[in-house]
Amino acid sequence: MKTVLRLFTALALVAVLFIAGLIWIPVSRTPASEALPADWAPEPGAGEYAMRAGDCMACHTAEGGADFAGGRAIHSPLGTIYTANITPDPETGIGGWTLDQFRAALVDGLSADGSHLYPAMPYENYRLLTEGDIRALHTYFMEEVQPVRIDVPEPDLPFPFNQRWGIRALNWLILTHDSGFNGIMGDKVLDRGQYLVEGPGHCAACHSPRTAYMGQDGITADQPAFLTGGYIDGQQAPALRGPGSVIRDWPTPELTAFLATGRNFAATANGEMGLVVEHSLQYLTDADIIAMARFLKALDGQPHDPPEMTVPRGPLARPAAQADARGEATARMLTESSPDMPLGARVFMDNCAQCHFVTGRGSPEIFPALQDNSLVLSDEITPLVSIILWGATVEGTAQRPMPLVMQGYEARLSDDDIAALTSFLREAWGNDAAPVSPEAVRDIRDDGPPEARQDDGALMD
Amino acid sequence: MARQDPKKEVVIVGLGWTGAIMGMELAEEGLEILALERGPDRRTVPEMKYPEMIDELSQGERHKMMQRPSQSTITIRRDLHETALPMRKWGSFLLGNGVGGSGVHWNGQNWRPQPVEMGLRSYVTDRWGAAIIPEDMTIGDYPVTYDNLEPFFDRFEYVAGISGIAGNLNGEIREGGNPFEGWRSRDYPMPALPVTYNGAKFAEAARAMGYHPFPRPGGNASTSYVNEYGMQMGACNFCGFCERYGCYQYSKSSPQTTILAALFRKPNFSYRTGAEVLRVEMAADGLTATGVTYFDEDTGEEVFQPADIVILAAYQIENVRLMLISGIGQPYDPATGKGVTGKNYGYQITGSTSMFFRDEHFNPFVGSGINGVCIDDFGMNAIDFGAEGFIGGAYISSAQTNGQPIRSMPLPENTPEWGAGWKSAIAEWYGHEMSISHHASVMSYRGHYCDLDPTYRDRHGRPLMRITFDWHPNELRLNAFLQEKIEALARTMQPDLMKSSYKDFDSRYDVRPYQTTHNTGGAIMSQTPEGGPLNRYLQAWDKHNVFVTGAGAFVQNTQYNPTGLVGGLAYWAADAIRRQYLRNPGPLV
Incomplete structure (x- = not known):
């Protein structure tokens, strides 16, 4: 008993000393990673x-x-x-x-x-x-x-x-890694892309998974989990490499268009990524956007031929895509619009098909595809339901000034409608994700729109 | 006491198509610009959002998007002897209101005039002699040619995002397009939209008669589109709510989808809504304008906005009224033919034949504003005016723009207009009808004009615009000619029933039924200051820092929907301001 007590006291003492050390031992600052000339x-x-x-x-x-x-x-x-x-x-x-x-x-x-x-x-x-x-x-x-x-x-x-x-x-x-940048791509442009993605762009903060103690699992390009997908504020940040990579099927010019303008042939930048485009990426030079895109494609082992510019200048006419083999059955069912089609499909026809089309493939640069859409398929259903309820805006950029605003359907669709709709979207056109319940929709509706949650007490006069 | 705001280099009155075009072009020059818009702001979301926007009762029938007659209306009379009375409910035409103007609620049908229409008086005189021109017909030559304007038509079509098939590419006639059109330097920016069954059926019948059918060109996107400003449209899905509505899905070309967001990014451009311009203010010597005075709806006060350049970019009617109120150009006097402002008011004449097919299904709810097939075989340049006894032309088309339940329920003759008989007729015939219609020119006449009403005033105490207009025998003869051609074509299609709706030779202008919002003239461009208030650059002859855009400049109306010419003229005038006027402000002619 005495031994146990003594051991306990010793452990407690160590813990107290440890915590005291954490609190009072002065921290040390990492010195500059390189010496710059005095007159720099x-x-x-x-x-x-x-x-x-x-x-x-x-x-x-x-x-x-x-x-x-x-x-x-x-x-x-x-x-x-x-x-x-x-x-x-x-x-x-x-x-x-x-x-x-x-x-x-x-x-x-x-x-x-x-x-x-x-x-x-x-x-x-x-x-x-x-x-x-x-x-x-x-x-x-x-x-x-x-x-x-x-x-x-x-x-x-x-x-x-x-x-x-x-x-x-x-x-x-x-913080076990060295400070400063270490290019590993063996190419000046790709190294520049690596730097922007790893360092200032801090893409891994969202797109890398987290370790058990909440650090980023994959901070630099040489780490296997780097950019293999993570979460941010209730939103899935999809994988940018590996088998689940959302950008694998994007030709490099479509990736540069997405980074520079928040829109491309199939997708729009919503939520956190929309903010990144709005506040950061749209201000970068064409060369830097192209470097980032090429680095990401190279990292994923994909071709990365440089496009001439981030996004082609108008005038530009791009036809909407036809349904592919995976989407054909859904497209046919929607086109026939039989009165006995399921509620979700019906809600889609009455509210969504005008822009997203029965093909589920939308119209390039303006109406995002819903087939293979990472936000539609995500385990995190809040962003999808939230966009249906309250809409979404992709802000304009210098090269694509028009804000793309999707309206909300809060007042028009019930929880049952939205549950049926989202469940439909998650299994249509070859999509394969779990259905959504009316209760889950109700909870998201009760929490209110993301802006309302964002603004809580954030401003002080 | 009026407020005075800090001076701008340019003030633009009205933020519709031409206000937006002028704003963009002059903002590129770095000028400080303010646009004043009488109505509210209008964005795709939330102002045009689904499904509120496609409420036929409030929008289609009660004209929620339009100018309210209580804001301002116009008075109408048919000849110099009648007393003009105010329109208290819109009918014959619909005046826009708010950001985007009529460019929000149009169908999107976009045409260029024919080269012969630009030099009409010379064309008629050269071919048939001046004697065939009626004594009271005041047609003229535009002081600018089709060839002058071609690059600017092209520019507008590429900004606005027009779908279509070129019929005349640099003089080469191409299969599938309009072989009667003027030359175009390149094809339309987007391919034509597919056409509905009525169009295919009409095309087949027209071809069998030796005519040359082509899909109607216009601003409903057939693909995703990005224009020179990076502005975007998405492919149209034929929802059937175009005219009288704003497009809730970014598919109709409008200032909103093709210019405004790009313009709003310019730090040197700003705009105000709820700002109704009351008059243009003049310098003491009367040679230039000093700015405009507007009514600020927010504060309820009059505001003087000084500016170096004033651009009147409101609708034709309001532009001409502002000119008359402000003393820009001498008011036109029909008794003497002297004076210029208000002269040559023009309109268009239409007529149609409905065909009912018991066993055919047209699905009329599938439609777009431009949907349809046209023939131009009876256009201005294809008719022998001397032989036919009229001057004018038309395109003929089979459209299917909507199947809306209140206003789009065509029924055979002698059907009851309400009750059980009406109901059973609807059940029997809805979806079984298609029509063929004409859209024809109206010439200018000495007695058709705009002036200030002597009696009626608006809420600011300003006189209302008075329009004097009636059908002239020349147009009624053209209309009868077209009726005969259409009915002959319709009969070859062997409908079960046919119903024609055309004016007869006793018809007088009726403001109640909708016809077209294609009011023109009153601020016409002219080779000389005696011919019209504007020179060939849309510059006021007597106030060199005032420019007036829009269809008011039309010397006489063309046979087509006016937007293509309106847009082309705006880019033409903007080009002259940028290249010449800014360097050397003064009369450009």
């Missing part, structure tokens, strides 16, 4: 471009808020946190942060005072940024961004997740 200065515009490539604005700007002033709610299964004010305001933002402090935020997930950032900040990926981009970003945020004085709300997390020292232990597990 970023090219004009390089910082803003790196900011676009890194998609900083999407997360660090609240709906209707000032650019980079933070306050956007990030939902996790553990609770809600709010993104930081990264304007150069000295009180509430990052004003006065030295280059070393700024770099540490990107590569070590450390705030200026040494406290740990929540891993919603993709420092696992920004760890791969070049020193040149880090310095360009530092210059940009300190000198080109307008300071905004605004406090963002405290995180809404239960104990122990509100204890930031816990993140330190996590970082020991997830």
